[in-house]
Amino acid sequence: xxxxxxxxxxxxxxxxxxxxxxxxxxxxxxxxxxxxxxxxxxxxxxxxxxxxxxxxxxxxxxxxxxxxxxxxxxxxxxxxxxxxxxxxxxxxxxxxxxxxxxxxxxxxxxxxxxxxxxxxxxxxxxxxxxxxxxxxxxxxxxxxxxxxxxxxxxxxxxxxxxxxxxxxxxxxxxxxxxxxxxxxxxxxxxxxxxxxxxxxxxxxxxxxxxxxxxxxxxxxxxxxxxxxxxxxxxxxxxxxxxxxxxxxxxxxxxxxxxxxxxxxxxxxxxxxxxxxxxxxxxxxxxxxxxxxxxxxxxxxxxxxxxxxxxxxxxxxxxxxxxxxxxxxxxxxxxxxxxxxxxxxxxxxxxxxxxxxxxxxxxxxx
Amino acid sequence: xxxxxxxxxxxxxxxxxxxxxxxxxxxxxxxxxxxxxxxxxxxxxxxxxxxxxxxxxxxxxxxxxxxxxxxxxxxxxxxxxxxxxxxxxxxxxxxxxxxxxxxxxxxxxxxxxxxxxxxxx
Numbered sequence: 001x002x003x004x005x006x007x008x009x010x011x012x013x014x015x016x017x018x019x020x021x022x023x024x025x026x027x028x029x030x031x032x033x034x035x036x037x038x039x040x041x042x043x044x045x046x047x048x049x050x051x052x053x054x055x056x057x058x059x060x061x062x063x064x065x066x067x068x069x070x071x072x073x074x075x076x077x078x079x080x081x082x083x084x085x086x087x088x089x090x091x092x093x094x095x096x097x098x099x100x101x102x103x104x105x106x107x108x109x110x111x112x113x114x115x116x117x118x119x120x121x122x123x124x125x126x127x128x129x130x131x132x133x134x135x136x137x138x139x140x141x142x143x144x145x146x147x148x149x150x151x152x153x154x155x156x157x158x159x160x161x162x163x164x165x166x167x168x169x170x171x172x173x174x175x176x177x178x179x180x181x182x183x184x185x186x187x188x189x190x191x192x193x194x195x196x197x198x199x200x201x202x203x204x205x206x207x208x209x210x211x212x213x214x215x216x217x218x219x220x221x222x223x224x225x226x227x228x229x230x231x232x233x234x235x236x237x238x239x240x241x242x243x244x245x246x247x248x249x250x251x252x253x254x255x256x257x258x259x260x261x262x263x264x265x266x267x268x269x270x271x272x273x274x275x276x277x278x279x280x281x282x283x284x285x286x287x288x289x290x291x292x293x294x295x296x297x298x299x300x301x302x303x304x305x306x307x308x309x310x311x312x313x314x315x316x317x318x319x320x321x322x323x324x325x326x327x328x329x330x331x332x333x334x335x336x337x338x339x340x341x342x343x344x345x346x347x348x349x350x351x352x353x354x355x356x357x358x359x360x361x362x363x364x365x
Numbered sequence: 366x367x368x369x370x371x372x373x374x375x376x377x378x379x380x381x382x383x384x385x386x387x388x389x390x391x392x393x394x395x396x397x398x399x400x401x402x403x404x405x406x407x408x409x410x411x412x413x414x415x416x417x418x419x420x421x422x423x424x425x426x427x428x429x430x431x432x433x434x435x436x437x438x439x440x441x442x443x444x445x446x447x448x449x450x451x452x453x454x455x456x457x458x459x460x461x462x463x464x465x466x467x468x469x470x471x472x473x474x475x476x477x478x479x480x481x482x483x484x485x486x
Contacts, residue, residue, distance in 0.1 A: 037423040038398045222397075222424050291401045291448070293421050316400035316423045323401075345403070345419065 008054035009143045009203040017211075017218050025118035027055040030220040040219035041226050041318040044189055045359070048149035049219035050210055056144055057120030058197060059127070061111040063134035070104065070111070073130045075246065075265040077256035081106045086169045086184050088254050090246060091126060096267025096274075097242040098249065099126065101234065105171040105184060112171065112182065114144070114195070116236050143203035148193030148227075150362060151215035156183070156194050159209055163194060168363040176206055189224070190231025190361045230317045230324055232285060232356030238296060239283060239312040239326055247274035248328065249283045250356070281309060282334035285356040286325040292344050293323040294351065299343040300329055308333045311342065317358055324358045325351075369472055370481035371432035376456055377464075379472065383438065386462045388420065388429065391485045393455040397422040402444040402451065404461065410436045413471060418461060420451065429461065433471035439463035 005028040014021065019030030029052065032040060043049045063069075067078040076089035083106050091099035100119040105112040115123045120138065127136045147155050157164040162174045163183055171184040182197040198206050210216050225235070234240045240249045245267070252260075252275060259265065263272055288294050298311040314325030325342075333340065338353040369377045374392035378385045393399070401421040411417050411431045418429040441460050444450060450459040466472075476484065 031424075032397065036398050226423060291445070292403065293401060293426070295426060316421070318423070 006055070008052055009200040010052045010054060010145075010207055013204050013207060014052065014218075019218070019220060022221070024221055025055060025116075027117060029055060030218070032220040032222045033218050035217060037220070037222035037226065038318045040217065040223035043217045044149045044191055044219055044223060044227055045319050046150065047215040047217075048147055048151040048155045048193070048213070049189075049223065050207065050216055051146040051148065051219055051224055052143070052207075053146050053195065054143040054203070055117040057113075057115040057117065057123060058139040058142055058144060059113040059115065059124065060137045060139060061113060061127070061131065061134050062109070062137070063131070066111045066131070066134055067106065069131045069134055071259070071265065073126065073266060074104075075255045075259050075268070075271065076104070077259050078104055078106075078111075080256075080258075083108045084170055084172065086171050086186055090240075090251070090254070091123065092246070092265055092267040092271070093242060094266050095243075096245045096270030098236070098240045098244055098246060098251075099123075099242060101236055101240065103184070103186065107171060107173075107182070112197075118237065139197075141200050142197045143200055143207075144195060144197050145203070145207055145210070146187045146189075146193060146195045147210055147216065148187045148189040148191045149215075150192060151213075152191070152193035153364070155210055155213040155216045156196070158213065159206075166194075166364075168192075168365050177209060179206060181206070185364065188231075188233055189227035190233065190357060190359055191227070192362050192364050225313075226315050226318060229313050229315055229326065230319055230358045231361060232326070232358065234283070234326075235313055244283075244328075245271055245274055245279060247271060248279040248281055278331055280331055281328045282331050283312070283326060283328055284334050285336075285354040285358060286311065286314075286327055286340070286342070287352050287354045287358070288323040288325065288342060289350040289352065291322060292349055294325045294342045294344055294349070298325075298327075300327055300351075301341040301343060301348065302333055303339050303341070305341070308340065319359050326356070329353065368478065369432075369475035370478065370484075371430075371475055372484065373430045373432065374485075375429065375432050377432060377472075377475065379466070379469075382466050382469065384435070384464050384466055385460045386432070386464055387460040388451065388455050389481070390455050393452050396420060396427055396451075397424060399448045399451040402448050402461070404440050404444065405437055407437050407440050421448075432475060434467035435464040436467070437462050438465050
């Protein structure tokens with residue numbers, strides 16, 4: 001069965017802006033614009049870039065004690081998530097693998113959840129099945145736009161002064177040119193910025209208002225991938241999946257202390273054991289010494305030539321000015337400074353295990 | 366001096382039994398920003414259809430396939446330090462190999478400029 005790719009409310013705008021459209025998780029999305037991936041990447045690091053992320057799933061959870069109920073399927077401390085705050089997290093399965101990663105916001109009278117495009121069809125039934133007494137509603141009539149970069153505060157703040165007062169991982173509802181939008185000060189590029197949920201009918205008009213700012217240019221999925229990789233952020237399906245545990249994925253920071261101690265989430269046995277004893281493999285940053293990019297599935301060998309792991313994401317990092325990668329290695333080889341070999345098209349290339357991220361994160365704490 | 370084009374978006378300029386090989390402007394534009402070029406060494410022999418190098422753009426790796434049989438006689442080493450030349454001047458300064466042709470008759474399987482223009486529409 002093949003469905004026609006879906007389009008976001010910004011599709012016509014992408015085409016008008018010269019976006020090169022590709023199929024991504026069943027959606028026709030811009031991979032790049034005429035500026036090119038490198039230019040868009042730099043634009044985001046130096047000024048501001050606008051991404052259409054409307055393909056991601058936006059979900060409203062309503063009911064009593066939603067945060068507590070979420071704790072039954074997520075290892076995060078959502079019961080204590082304060083109103084107006086957002087928190088990165090993930091669903092885990094009974095084996096302690098990651099089913100999807102997500103952002104949960106406490107919006108006061110409801111919880112607002114954003115999940116990956118490719119997994120919304122899994123996540124919605126999963127929440128419906130496990131959140132007893134909670135009304136799970138996927139929103140289909142709102143676009144989601146990310147404005148990211150050091151100039152994002154000015155781009156968004158000029159239209160919505162309240163945005164300037166927000167701190168990292170805060171969420172509000174505010175008026176943008178007469179339209180009620182949800183603004184969250186977060187994103188997935190390593191830069192300061194906002195994700196803004198806008199009613200479909202106004203999405204193109206509001207997006208054009210952001211793009212009218214001299215410091216804001218559109219950017220596509222290509223730049224989004226190189227930006228998140230330089231920032232050391234996992235991409236579901238590449239770096240994390242049903243088989244990888246959050247501890248292997250170096251995501252222990254995303255499990256709050258109380259949950260680590262108390263458990264009570266799917267796969268807690270494995271995750272608590274790995275927290276105590278360490279995991280057998282570990283997701284690390286890898287910096288190739290030469291210029292050859294190491295892509296997904298490239299074999300990683302130790303200095304002695306034994307296989308110790310595999311690259312999960314790799315590309316040229318425009319800000320770093322050379323190739324960057326992430327991958328899993330056997331835990332004893334996972335320390336920064338370890339010299340490894342990457343087998344690219346049959347040839348061994350020198351590389352080093354490095355601490356993530358590759359670029360300093362620039363959040364407004 | 367005549368220029369031929371392959372379906373894999375390479376160009377070959379032939380003078381006698383030696384030729385210069387590169388990728389077309391159309392191919393370079395499709396690839397996007399080139400960040401790395403993996404070339405073979407001078408002296409390597411190859412057969413039509415064989416892989417003779419890899420061009421890496423920001424997003425992906427793309428193989429270069431030999432449009433005919435031959436031997437590499439020179440490698441454009443500037444591309445190692447300046448891979449973006451492939452975006453700037455792919456049909457000029459950013460040639461990839463000089464090659465010695467084994468069988469000039471194979472050139473007849475390639476396209477002329479009009480044929481190539483028709484291919485890329």
